[in-house]
Amino acid sequence: MTSPRPASQPARAADRSLLGRIPFLRFSGLIPTRRAALVALCVIVASLADGFGIASLLPLMSVLGDDAAKASGMSKIILGALDSVHIPHDPVVLLGLVVGGTILKGVLMVLTTRMVSTTVAEVSAKLRLWLVDALINARWSYYVHQPVGRFSAALGAEATGAGEAYMASMQMLSQSVQAVVYLSVAALVSWQLAVFTLLVSAIMLSTLARFLTISKAMARNQSALLRVILGRLTDVLIGIKPMKAMSRQARFAQLFDRDLKEIKRTYRRQAFAKNVNKALQEPILALCLAAGIFVSLTVLKMPVAEVIVMCLLLIKTVMVIGKSQQELQNFYANQNGLITVEDAIAEAREQAESQRGRLTPTLDRQIAFEGVGFSYDGKPILQSIDLQIETGTLVSVTGSSGAGKTTLVDVLLGFHQPQSGRILVDGQPLSEIDLIQWRSLIGYVPQELILFHETIAANMTLGEPRFTEADIERALRAAGADFVDQLAEGANTVVGERGSALSGGQRQRIALARALLHQPKLLILDEATSALDPQTEEMIIANVLRLVREQGLTVISVTHHPAWLGVSDQVIRLSGGRLQAAQPAVA
Numbered sequence: 001m002t003s004p005r006p007a008s009q010p011a012r013a014a015d016r017s018l019l020g021r022i023p024f025l026r027f028s029g030l031i032p033t034r035r036a037a038l039v040a041l042c043v044i045v046a047s048l049a050d051g052f053g054i055a056s057l058l059p060l061m062s063v064l065g066d067d068a069a070k071a072s073g074m075s076k077i078i079l080g081a082l083d084s085v086h087i088p089h090d091p092v093v094l095l096g097l098v099v100g101g102t103i104l105k106g107v108l109m110v111l112t113t114r115m116v117s118t119t120v121a122e123v124s125a126k127l128r129l130w131l132v133d134a135l136i137n138a139r140w141s142y143y144v145h146q147p148v149g150r151f152s153a154a155l156g157a158e159a160t161g162a163g164e165a166y167m168a169s170m171q172m173l174s175q176s177v178q179a180v181v182y183l184s185v186a187a188l189v190s191w192q193l194a195v196f197t198l199l200v201s202a203i204m205l206s207t208l209a210r211f212l213t214i215s216k217a218m219a220r221n222q223s224a225l226l227r228v229i230l231g232r233l234t235d236v237l238i239g240i241k242p243m244k245a246m247s248r249q250a251r252f253a254q255l256f257d258r259d260l261k262e263i264k265r266t267y268r269r270q271a272f273a274k275n276v277n278k279a280l281q282e283p284i285l286a287l288c289l290a291a292g293i294f295v296s297l298t299v300l301k302m303p304v305a306e307v308i309v310m311c312l313l314l315i316k317t318v319m320v321i322g323k324s325q326q327e328l329q330n331f332y333a334n335q336n337g338l339i340t341v342e343d344a345i346a347e348a349r350e351q352a353e354s355q356r357g358r359l360t361p362t363l364d365r366q367i368a369f370e371g372v373g374f375s376y377d378g379k380p381i382l383q384s385i386d387l388q389i390e391t392g393t394l395v396s397v398t399g400s401s402g403a404g405k406t407t408l409v410d411v412l413l414g415f416h417q418p419q420s421g422r423i424l425v426d427g428q429p430l431s432e433i434d435l436i437q438w439r440s441l442i443g444y445v446p447q448e449l450i451l452f453h454e455t456i457a458a459n460m461t462l463g464e465p466r467f468t469e470a471d472i473e474r475a476l477r478a479a480g481a482d483f484v485d486q487l488a489e490g491a492n493t494v495v496g497e498r499g500s501a502l503s504g505g506q507r508q509r510i511a512l513a514r515a516l517l518h519q520p521k522l523l524i525l526d527e528a529t530s531a532l533d534p535q536t537e538e539m540i541i542a543n544v545l546r547l548v549r550e551q552g553l554t555v556i557s558v559t560h561h562p563a564w565l566g567v568s569d570q571v572i573r574l575s576g577g578r579l580q581a582a583q584p585a586v587a
């Protein structure tokens, strides 16, 4: 998942251009151009076929109509067109043409729907993939400031909404093409009919436009509210235990209640706007139609057959334009998902971890900090740190809470770039080393360790198939996790949500086994044995020390525990971000 962004992937600004505001062009960066063009072409062809269905009824009406109808301008044009392609004026032949055309249209529609549905699924899947990829490759400091729920919302409902928006844009394209065909046929029949149809459509669209605006606004509100709720829910569920223990969860339920009521209100308004739009289209059309029929029959004295065909055309055209407006409403209701996911992707990509280093790390001799300084938002955390860590030694980092111990480790992991000084690994600047390769040499147990809702084995291998059962067994032994043998399912025991089916000390040992599984050259332990009883801690220290002495493992242990400090080759003491005293490594 470390691949750079493919060139075809969209930049945020490009999609907000004028062209990007046209619904079906909005997806140009998401779907390969050729495929997008093919889908659009199929939609257009199927819609043309659908549009010409109505035109094919006209010759039939003319042939079946009375003499007055045959003598009208409309019929002359149609019958003349039939003569030019040598189609006899026979009702049976014409009926056959209508049926054949309808079947062809049906087949085209099915094929097109299939292609559009596949692309809808692809749009959602691709957005999810890009988002996951961007998140995984973002720098550590980015995660620190992000509510997790934001990404849950983007990966779930919002990515699905983006697919729905694509579907709506294609439907809209289809209805628009049909509208153009119907209008052209109407113009062929009579220019007055085409003008009247446009007039009726304009009345309908402008009357109902405000419901479109409501849909758009409500969709935006829903999206923002859902993000807040999901973010809060994720936080609450992660930290529910102390809240329940102190009976302080009620306040959160009240907050959810307020947000959920607000969401309910936006959904109600959106559903109303959508359905009222649909419901009002027909009465508006009926009123205009009644007026048109009255004028045609009584004032213009047009033949009845011709008025029927014209009414049919007008109804079809206006309905298709109305449907196109409904699809635009659907697009607005869902495009927020697209915008939100694209924004999340673009933002995470802007925070992508720099991969500038090209050097291959070795770690055979020494890690050196030379005048390393680091600040958070201008607040100095590490100041002029100078130290050497020889390979094959055990080094403890100690100091009061907030002294900068974890930050020191984070800088060594390449999570933060020092603002002054440099770190050298076997004489090579860390800033020039390939960070992916560097971290693959490291085993790391963090202070706030998290196990996944998986088996013990899966928590150790993290899904990598290269590890064997023997590897898992070896790492469990080294981590002092003998308790796994007592479990009915052994390493196949599921550890529960964030490892809650295990004790704190058991979780720490699984996390240590995970860190040892790939036989790292550098093991970093951040308070990794804080939850263990003294006997278990001593046993783990002995195991780690054996790896140091026998296999040349380098260990940095952030700790306050005397058991670690007593056996360390070097103790680094931090106070207020400065090195207090460093004891040289024991020979």
Ligand SMILES: Nc1ncnc2c1ncn2[C@@H]1O[C@H](COP(=O)(O)OP(=O)(O)OP(=O)(O)O)[C@@H](O)[C@H]1O
Pocket (backbone or CB within 6 Å): 144, 376, 377, 381, 399, 400, 401, 402, 403, 404, 405, 406, 407, 408, 447
């Ligand atoms: N992401 C952050 N943004 C801003 N300040 C931070 C951030 N992370 C840590 N700090 C600050 O940096 C200082 C050092 O934190 P650090 O976690 O390195 O201390 P520590 O010595 O490991 O403490 P402890 O022993 O309590 O874990 C603290 O004052 C902390 O508030």
